[in-house]
Amino acid sequence: MIFAPLALSLFVAACPARPTLWLVQPLAPGQDTVAARAEQALPSLMPQELRAQAVIGRAQLSRALSGKKLKPTCAFAEPACDPAEAVVSNLGFEWTVQVRAGEEAGGFRVRVLLREAGMPPVTSGDERDPDLSRALSHALSQVVPFPEVKLSTAPEGAVVSVDGRAWGRTPAPPRRLASGAHRLEVKAPEGYRAPEPLALEVPLCGAVSRTVTLEELPAQVQVSATPADARLLVDGQLVQGASLSLPPRAYVLRLERDGYLPHEESLRVERGRSYTVTAALEPVRDAGSPAPPDAGSPDSTHSASPDSTAGGAPSAPDAGTPGGAPDAG
């Protein structure tokens, strides 16, 4: 009983007070007394700032209506607004809280619906508790109030979920999210890598904006040279091994080995794709000298192609046309 008012007070204390309407009805016929008790409990669950601008119950609403005019035209327009939305927008309340309270075997059952101007209504789950105030407080804390959360990624196009529920593809419009700790998961678009699930802390009030930066995936390039011990240079830099992991852009690959004509070609790679470059170096043919014994093919040939999973053709080599006729000798 002590816990519940404290919880709600903490919850709303940091929020600016706004004019609100609170109405309570029984969950089922014959439960008017429970509804009346819930209505009486509401002020004690609110901090002073909120209570000062709250209209609680039908009698207070009746007094608050004095001198006001309703013009609910939007409920009859095409397309029509929700009649309840017309009430909220007509009476100038920032939001309305509707409570249904009743009694069940073993305790109380409370359900709350929040209507905020311009937003779809939000309901709490059925809160059941042996204590009416605690059930009411818990139900209220599920919906009243929660900040707006904007989730984005750099770059956009990722699929986001929060607490295992789909949030949308970025850029997604802002949505309300209950305050507290949440788990944010991002599924990156092709060519990017998302971070592991992240913690998302939503404060009691105010807006939250969170941008998750996605890592760009490098291209994978596999170089297959003949002879196999040919040196590989990428943009003039000697590299070890035949498997390269390259950021997306254009490169010049060069294969060289003593006794062979060097082979050079340019290659533009895209993020996240795989490429295979094959080249057979042509031996240097001095007059009368035999070809080196490990020259595996009669010609210097080359090819560079993206793997079957990759799209796009590599750029044409800028050197290394097939090296002449096979040695007659």
Added chain:
Amino acid sequence: MRARGWIALALGLVSSGAAAGTAGPKVGPSVGDAQALVREARELFANCRQQKRRKCEGYTQAAAKLLDATRAEPRTPALYLSLARSRREAGQEAGACYAYDVFLAAAPPEDPEVEKVRFERHACGTPRTASFDAGKARFWKALALKRLSGPGSAGAELSQLLDAGYLGPDLAELADKLSEAALEGAEAAFQAALGGARGQDALRRGVELYGLGRDTHLSPLPDAQEAHAAFLGGLLALSEPGRPDRERQARAEKLLSTAVAHAPELLEARRLRGLLRARAEDFGGALEDFQAALPEDSRTALLRATVALPDHPEEAATQLEAVLFHSMGESSGGGGR
């Protein structure tokens, strides 16, 4: 008077009527009240008699009114005789002879006027009948094919017969059959619209058929059909392209009011009129319609609150609470606290 003359007159009218449209009153009370037309014609006739002038425009005007009277009540032989005499005085000899002959063919033999008329028409020579048979045959063929309006339709053929000056009690039968077919099609369009099929073309067709049915009905259209026709007219006004402006909404509301006046039980008309009234900020009028059409709808409670607010804020608060809780489920019936 030579028979050749009035045959030429009739044929000339047939050809000039070929291009006539199909809309507008044709036969029955849509043309006018036959008795009132006769009264007006008598006054015109009497005025001319008093003036003792050989040429008097009143005779021509009286003849026109009596022609309308024969269309309003084609089965009344005396009207053809009055028409014949007016035409004779107006110098329309061929037309007079034709009307005399129609009277003689339609009047019962024991009618005391018959002998006198035979004498009056002796100058006309041998009775001759201009051939309207082809036109009538085209009418029946079009009707059998359910071609009711538009070029070559039964409606167009009937219009041509009328424009050609055709007279005869059988106009009643032609009109009756055409009206029956038109109203059958119109009622189908109404039922479809009530079921939600509210395409503009279908609505326009329904309105057109009700018009044709009314223009050829031998008695005033029943209230239900007047209501349905106005309802479709209201829907058509609202379905015109573009956002309905104030003028169009007012026109639609007027038609829906006609529908409601003829058939207060047509709740869809009341619902639509209620919407239009609310949009025009006539919330009291809208409440009347919504209470009749949708008493349990939350918009009805919203209108009750709106109307009650200036003088009864307690009632307004109760209604607003009902609106807010309407969609929340597990209602306790509005809360009895």
